[in-house]
Amino acid sequence: MENSNIDQGGKQNRDARVATQLPVSINEEPGVTRDISASGMFIIQSRQHEIGSRIEFSVDLDTPMGKMKLSCEGEVVRVEEPFGTDGGVGIGIRILKQFGRQMLVGNLPKNPETA
DSSP states (O other): OOEEEEESSSOEEEEEEEOOOOEEEEEEEEEEEEOOOOOEEEEESSSSSOOOOOOOOEEEEETTTTTEEEEEEEEEEEEEEETTTTTTTEEEEEEEEEEEEEEHHHHHHHTTTTT
């Protein structure tokens, strides 16, 4: 699946999307990703959001170094309601800013030469 965005010259940019289900929190409310690209993601959540609204969200990631949380600011670019059989809301988000990563669990691997 592809995401299309319009650049300043009016041309469409397409970022490849990866289908994945990851826990996400939007303004402290839980949800789950359906897919992610370099420029955005599609999230399923129970709360309605308006197109054009800015939101803060975080995604929990499992990495070889342990669990990490990626915090971002985004803009709602699409809303699909109801979404799925449970009546959730599908939200297309364009990523505007990344605030960094926070280690939740686990330790960085030790270098045997410096340990």
